[in-house]
Amino acid sequence: xxxxxxxxxxxxxxxxxxxxxxxxxxxxxxxxxxxxxxxxxxxxxxxxxxxxxxxxxxxxxxxxxxxxxxxxxxxxxxxxxxxxxxxxxxxxxxxxxxxxxxxxxxxxxxxxxxxxxxxxxxxxxxxxxxxxxxxxxxxxxxxxxxxxxxxxxxxxxxxxxxxxxxxxxxxxxxxxxxxxxxxxxxxxxxxxxxxxxxxxxxxxxxxxxxxxxxxxxxxxxxxxxxxxxxxxxxxxxxxxxxxxxxxxxxxxxxxxxxxxxxxxxxxxxxxxxxxxxxxxxxxxxxxxxxxxxxxxxxxxxxxxxxxxxxxxxxxxxxxxxxxx
Amino acid sequence: xxxxxxxxxxxxxxxxxxxxxxxxxxxxxxxxxxxxxxxxxxxxxxxxxxxxxxxxxxxxxxxxxxxxxxxxxxxxxxxxxxxxxxxxxxxxxxxxxxxxxxxxxxxxxxxxxxxxxxxxxxxxxxxxxxxxxxxxxxxxxxxxxxxxxxxxxxxxxxxxxxxxxxxxxxxxxxxxxxxxxxxxxxxxxxxxxxxxxxxxxxxxxxxxxxxxxxxxxxxxxxxxxxxxxxxxxxxxxxxxxxxxxxxxxxxxxxxxxxxxxxxxxxxxxxxxxxxxxxxxxxxxxxxxxxxxxxxxxxxxxxxxxxxxxxxxxxxxxxxxxxxxxxxxxxxxxxxxxxxxxxxxxxxxxxxxxxxxxxxxxxxxxxxxxxxxxxxxxxxxxxxxxxxxxxxxxxxxxxxxxxxxxxxxxxxxxxxxxxxxxxxxxxxxxxxxxxxxxxxxxxxxxxxxxxxxxxxxxxxxxxxxxxxxxxxxxxxxxxxxxxxxxxxxxxxxxxxxxxxxxxxxxxxxxxxxxxxxxxxxxxxxxxxx
Numbered sequence: 001x002x003x004x005x006x007x008x009x010x011x012x013x014x015x016x017x018x019x020x021x022x023x024x025x026x027x028x029x030x031x032x033x034x035x036x037x038x039x040x041x042x043x044x045x046x047x048x049x050x051x052x053x054x055x056x057x058x059x060x061x062x063x064x065x066x067x068x069x070x071x072x073x074x075x076x077x078x079x080x081x082x083x084x085x086x087x088x089x090x091x092x093x094x095x096x097x098x099x100x101x102x103x104x105x106x107x108x109x110x111x112x113x114x115x116x117x118x119x120x121x122x123x124x125x126x127x128x129x130x131x132x133x134x135x136x137x138x139x140x141x142x143x144x145x146x147x148x149x150x151x152x153x154x155x156x157x158x159x160x161x162x163x164x165x166x167x168x169x170x171x172x173x174x175x176x177x178x179x180x181x182x183x184x185x186x187x188x189x190x191x192x193x194x195x196x197x198x199x200x201x202x203x204x205x206x207x208x209x210x211x212x213x214x215x216x217x218x219x220x221x222x223x224x225x226x227x228x229x230x231x232x233x234x235x236x237x238x239x240x241x242x243x244x245x246x247x248x249x250x251x252x253x254x255x256x257x258x259x260x261x262x263x264x265x266x267x268x269x270x271x272x273x274x275x276x277x278x279x280x281x282x283x284x285x286x287x288x289x290x291x292x293x294x295x296x297x298x299x300x301x302x303x304x305x306x307x308x309x310x311x312x313x314x315x316x317x318x319x320x321x322x323x324x
Numbered sequence: 325x326x327x328x329x330x331x332x333x334x335x336x337x338x339x340x341x342x343x344x345x346x347x348x349x350x351x352x353x354x355x356x357x358x359x360x361x362x363x364x365x366x367x368x369x370x371x372x373x374x375x376x377x378x379x380x381x382x383x384x385x386x387x388x389x390x391x392x393x394x395x396x397x398x399x400x401x402x403x404x405x406x407x408x409x410x411x412x413x414x415x416x417x418x419x420x421x422x423x424x425x426x427x428x429x430x431x432x433x434x435x436x437x438x439x440x441x442x443x444x445x446x447x448x449x450x451x452x453x454x455x456x457x458x459x460x461x462x463x464x465x466x467x468x469x470x471x472x473x474x475x476x477x478x479x480x481x482x483x484x485x486x487x488x489x490x491x492x493x494x495x496x497x498x499x500x501x502x503x504x505x506x507x508x509x510x511x512x513x514x515x516x517x518x519x520x521x522x523x524x525x526x527x528x529x530x531x532x533x534x535x536x537x538x539x540x541x542x543x544x545x546x547x548x549x550x551x552x553x554x555x556x557x558x559x560x561x562x563x564x565x566x567x568x569x570x571x572x573x574x575x576x577x578x579x580x581x582x583x584x585x586x587x588x589x590x591x592x593x594x595x596x597x598x599x600x601x602x603x604x605x606x607x608x609x610x611x612x613x614x615x616x617x618x619x620x621x622x623x624x625x626x627x628x629x630x631x632x633x634x635x636x637x638x639x640x641x642x643x644x645x646x647x648x649x650x651x652x653x654x655x656x657x658x659x660x661x662x663x664x665x666x667x668x669x670x671x672x673x674x675x676x677x678x679x680x681x682x683x684x685x686x687x688x689x690x691x692x693x694x695x696x697x698x699x700x701x702x703x704x705x706x707x708x709x710x711x712x713x714x715x716x717x718x719x720x721x722x723x724x725x726x727x728x729x730x731x732x733x734x735x736x737x738x739x740x741x742x743x744x745x746x747x748x749x750x751x752x753x754x755x756x757x758x759x760x761x762x763x764x765x766x767x768x769x770x771x772x773x774x775x776x777x778x779x780x781x782x783x784x785x786x787x788x789x790x791x792x793x794x795x796x797x798x799x800x801x802x803x804x805x806x807x808x809x810x811x812x813x814x815x816x817x818x819x820x821x822x823x824x825x826x827x828x829x830x831x832x833x834x835x836x837x838x839x840x841x842x843x844x845x846x847x848x849x850x851x852x
Contacts, residue, residue, distance in 0.1 A: 031732020037443040039368040040746065040773055041755050043450060044766035050444045053495075080442050081360050082521050083499040089521065148552055155560040163560040164553050165524075165546060269548040269557075271523040279522060279549070282697075282728055 005305075012301035019297045020071075023290045024064050032056060033080055033284035054080055067290070076294075077287035081280065086291040090273055095175045096166055097265070097272030101257045103179065104192040108199035109250055116207025117234065117242075123212065131204060138201025147194045147267040154190060162187050164269035191268040195261060199253050206249060210242030243314060251307040259296040349541035351845050354554045354563035358547040360443070362502035362519055363492075364482035364510075365436045367443040370749070373480045374842045375545060378527055379419075380482035380510035383410060383429065384475045389657070390591070390751030390839045392475055396424065396483055396511065402794050405470050406453075412461040416534045418485045419515045425460040431486035433465075439498040448481045450769070470792035472799055476750040485509040513538045513846040522547055527845070535846070543845040558583065558827050565833055567843045569825040571644040571701055577827065586826040588837020591747035592699055593650045595760075596633075596709065596817040598626055599740040599776045606691035606740035610719060619688055620740065626814035628678035632716030633709065634670040638820055642708045643701045646825065650818040652811050653746060653756050655839070660753020660803030665811050675716040687717030693733070693742040696724035700822060706743060709819070734775050742775075745822065749840055753803035754791055761810045762787045778815040 034051050042050075051057050055066065070077060076086040119128040155163035167187035169176035178184030214220060219241070223233045262274035269275075273292065280288040357371035364376035385395035397410040416424040436449050451471035456464040467474060488509035492501025501507035508516040513535065514527035525545040529538050546563060548554040551570045558566045559582070569577065569585060577585050598620040599607075609615050619625045635649035651667045654660065679687055692710055696703030703724035710722035720741075727744075734742060748756045762770035763779035768788060783806050790802035810816060824841050835848040 030729060032735065033732075034442055035732040035735040036728060037367075037369070039443060039447050041750075041759055042444060042447050042772060043769040044764070044772045045769065046444055046446050046450060047772060049446065050440075050442050054442055083361060083366060083441055083495070084503070084521070092520070148556070151553065151556045151560070155562075156556055159560060163557040163562050164548060165557075165562070266550050267553050269546070269550070269553055271520060275522060275549075282726075284728060284732075 004308075008301065008305050012298060015301060016294045016297045019293050020067070020290055021064070023293050024067065024286070025060065027284055027286045027289060028060055030284060033286065036283055037081075067287075076291040079280070079285055079288050081283055081285045081288075086287050089276065089288065090292060090295065093271060093273045093276050095177055096270060097258060097261060097274060099177055099179050100188060100191055100195065100265075100270060100272060101254065101261060103188060104195035105199060105250065105254050105257055107192065108196040109203050109246070112200045112203025113207045113239075113246060116204040117211050117238065119204065120208040120211025121215065121234070123208075132208070135201040135204040138197045138204075141197075143194060143198060144263050144267055146197060147191075147264055150190045150194055151267070161190050163190075164267070166271055191264050191270050194264045194268070195257060199257070202249065202253070203246065206246055207242060210245065211238060214238050214241045240314060244311065247310055247314075248307060251303045255296075255300045255303045258299060350544065351540040351542070351565070351848060352544045352546060352563045353843055353845065354546050354548045354557050354566040355843060356547075356549055356551070356554065356568045358522065358525065358545065359519070360441065360521070361499050362505070362508045362516065363439060363498045364484065365432070365439050365445050366441045366498065366502075368445045368447060368480065369443045370841070372443070373482075374844070375525055376482050377512065377842065377844055378514045378525075378543065378545070378846070379508060379512045379516050380484065381416075381512050382479055382481050383412075383483065384478040384481075386479040386751065386840065388836050388838050390749075392479065392751070396429075397478075400475050402472075403464070405794070406467045408465045408467065408471070408474050409458075410463050410465065412463070413534065414461055416511050417532045418488070418511055419509045419530055420485065420488060422485065422487060424483065424511050426457040426463045427460075428483050428486045429463050430455040430457055431489070432481065432483045435484070435489070435493050436481075439493060439495055445480075448477050451477060470794060472791060472794050473750070473752060473754050476752055476755070479750060483511065514543055533846075538846045539849045540845060545845075555827060558829070561829070565826060565828045565835075565843065565848065567824070567826050567841065568700065569827045571646050571825075574646060574825050575644055582830050584828050584830045584832075586828065586835070586837055587646070588824050588826070588841070589648070589655060589839060590822040590824045590841055591655065591749060591751075591839050592745040592822045593653055593655070593747075594699075594702065594705055594743060594745050594819040594822070595653055596629070596741070596743045596819060597776050598629070598815050598817070599737075600779070600815055601737075601777045604740040605738060606693075608689045610686060610689050612689070615688060618740075619682065619684060620815075622682045623814065624678045624682035625684065626817070628675040628682070628716065629713060629718065630668050630814055630817050631671045631675035631678065632712050632718070633668070633817070633819060634712055635668070635820060636670070638705060638708055642704045643820065643822070646700070646823045647820045648823070650821045652807055653760065653816060653818050654748045654753060654807075655821055658748055658751050658753065659800060660757070660807060662804040662807045662811075665808055668817075672716050679717050684717075687719060689719040689721070690741050691721045691723060691739075693723045693725065693730060693739045695727045695730045695744050698727045699745040700824075702743075702745060705819065709743065737775055737777075739775075743819070747840075751839070753807060754787070757783075757787055757803060757806055757810065758791065760816065761806065776815055778810075778813070780809060780813055783809050 038047055055063060078085055079089055082089060115131050119131045122128050151163050154161045165187060167178045167184035168181045169178045170180045179188060219237055220233060223237055262278050265272045265274035277292050359372045359375035360367045364380045382395045383397040385393045387393050396413050398413050399411045401409050403409050412426060418424060433449050433452060433455050437446050440446050451467045451474055453466045453468045458464055489507040492498050492507040505516050513530055513533045515530045517526040517528050519525045527543040529541050531537055548557055554566045555569060555573050557563045574585060577583050600621055602618055604618040607618060639647045639649060649667060651665050652661060694702055694706035706724040707722055710720040713720040758770050759773040762784055764771040764774045770787060786802050786806040790799050793799040793802060831851050833848055834851050
């Protein structure tokens with residue numbers, strides 16, 4: 001087990017190092033951020049001074065080494081645009097993204113798996129057919145459009161829910177969360193639905209396919225022959241057997257939604273990290289981009305690691321195979 | 325982030341009773357962009373200055389039409405070639421109750437070069453050599469040579485408190501001190517409550533403001549960068565006013581009785597720029613082979629391009645009427661604009677004829693580059709322009725791209741024909757002509773944004789002498805003359821002047837649109 005963790009850790013460091021190089025050099029190739037942000041009446045001298053202050057006059061490899069040596073001391077650098085430590089900037093936005101993503105991914109999974117099992121268990125009922133038809137919509141309609149329609153219908157037309165922004169927050173463990181307040185929840189609702197739709201559709205399809213496959217196997221036949229109730233069969237046997245692909249997808253979706261909820265965050269003006277990163281890209285704020293993508297790489301490696309551990313917990317074959 | 329810790333219990337209490345934000349005493353503004361810091365000296369970005377104007381004041385105020393007016397300074401005079409005297413307003417209070425005086429002016433000016441970020445505010449004080457305090461309410465600003473437009477430079481020079489900001493005036497400490505509110509003490513109409521980067525700026529009325537008390541007890545400035553979302557927030561009643569309504573939405577709003585549109589002229593003018601280097605990268609013969617010389621250096625070719633552009637159609641079709649044809653690089657009434665410049669004609673036959681005369685009867689091929697995400701309609705104007713030029717015989721490949729890619733490449737001189745907007749934010753010609761039309765010459769600090777190697781010796785001379793003329797009428801004449809010469813050379817071809825649209829709930833607010841597109845809560849009043 002320890003060897004497994006160490007191996008994963010080395011893998012993570014490798015991924016992050018490669019990521020930092022690609023981003024660092026990639027952003028450099030686009031051009032000098034100064035030329036985007038410099039005011040139009042700046043003189044040549046002022047422009048050079050601004051470049052020098054950000055250290056952009058140094059050769060690229062030297063800029064990279066400065067970055068890495070600061071990183072090793074735990075300093076991810078300061079944002080060009082906000083002149084704030086990058087970690088503080090990202091850390092301040094992370095709770096907003098975290099609560100939005102967790103709520104939407106968990107809702108999508110619980111609801112999607114239940115509907116999917118039903119659709120697989122009773123494939124011929126009209127309810128199942130409706131569920132499957134709706135899931136096609138979830139897949140095929142672009143999420144920015146759904147977001148705008150949600151705003152138009154629920155916020156502008158009906159006026160039930162706010163059109164965007166984050167609601168009132170409460171401090172828990174020194175972090176501001178908005179889900180415990182009614183006002184906060186009303187703000188979360190629309191963006192969470194928007195984010196959840198695609199995942200919901202995917203979970204329905206995964207669960208349905210798994211259910212249809214497992215229902216035909218001997219396991220289920222013997223369970224039925226043993227006189228177990230249908231509910232027990234579904235809960236104890238079916239759910240366990242279809243959960244491996246669902247957990248894998250859950251983890252990957254959680255990661256990618258955390259990292260790239262950009263579209264939804266932009267449309268709903270949700271003050272999360274997605275909005276921060278897209279704004280940083282627009283002005284080539286390299287410290288924020290590099291730090292963010294390194295954190296994302298770290299996040300994915302961690303999630304994959306946790307998924308492997310969970311596999312071992314629920315699937316005896318994995319558990320015993322590892323110890324044998 | 326910092327301040328929320330203190331506000332949270334209150335917010336929690338309010339959250340449970342689910343109050344709505346919109347009360348009569350609160351103005352909520354939905355804006356496209358926001359400040360980058362609470363330190364007013366950190367950035368020269370328009371949206372940064374706009375936010376700062378709520379909390380801080382400037383020595384010189386720029387009015388609705390960008391005319392300069394007394395602000396914290398009541399008057400200014402040039403007492404000799406390199407000294408300006410500013411008389412300061414007496415009885416002005418900072419938000420913490422302390423008095424505003426000359427010490428704060430000197431402190432603010434000297435602080436700028438130390439704490440500025442990459443969108444450098446050093447431009448405001450680039451001509452300042454030193455500041456002498458004569459008495460608490462007058463200062464002498466010594467400049468490096470004659471600086472005729474110094475008061476114009478000062479329209480975004482914000483005055484911070486020399487006491488409150490004393491400990492927060494290095495590059496490392498400034499953001500911390502101002503974002504926490506400790507140093508965010510100004511003389512402006514509103515006091516700072518809280519701010520989150522890219523989020524909400526919350527302000528509270530300052531009752532002792534020298535211009536008088538504002539109409540709103542509380543002002544919330546919400547950043548909503550997406551145009552559609554911003555308008556939706558207005559329609560849903562979450563915000564009271566939004567800026568930058570897109571031209572497509574503007575068409576729809578005309579059918580909507582619940583929303584009023586306020587239209588204002590913008591300082592931004594779209595300019596087509598034609599590379600004047602002998603060797604230019606993006607121009608080829610029709611078969612892709614190299615041309616013996618850069619055709620854009622030929623005046624006849626440039627005139628042909630001008631004749632090929634139908635500005636009326638551009639405004640009517642591409643911008644949905646939200647603009648005006650432009651014949652020079654600044655709006656017509658600005659200091660240094662020339663009223664005698666004729667509006668260019670649209671005459672495609674004449675364009676073909678001129679191309680033939682220049683030796684290009686079959687035209688040539690060129691790559692046109694423009695921004696597509698910076699100003700309303702820029703990408704669409706670019707497409708229209710490409711079609712018009714192609715019709716006239718110059719095969720134009722349109723590349724409307726992100727400003728993130730466009731400006732760095734433009735600075736590396738990689739383009740031959742390119743278009744972007746230019747806003748004359750100071751309202752006078754030295755800002756625009758000095759940067760674009762003078763040949764690029766660091767020794768005289770002019771021409772830093774001349775990316776086409778345009779050089780006209782007469783124009784250079786006029787701009788150099790104009791900058792030193794303390795006599796206003798003579799200076800105006802010099803700039804008007806320079807403008808006429810630049811536009812006649814057609815290396816810069818001005819296309820259209822943009823207009824900006826604000827949206828408000830019908831009949832709820834009144835305000836006068838500003839030329840610089842600022843949305844300022846103090847100047848917005850309830851309709852009745």
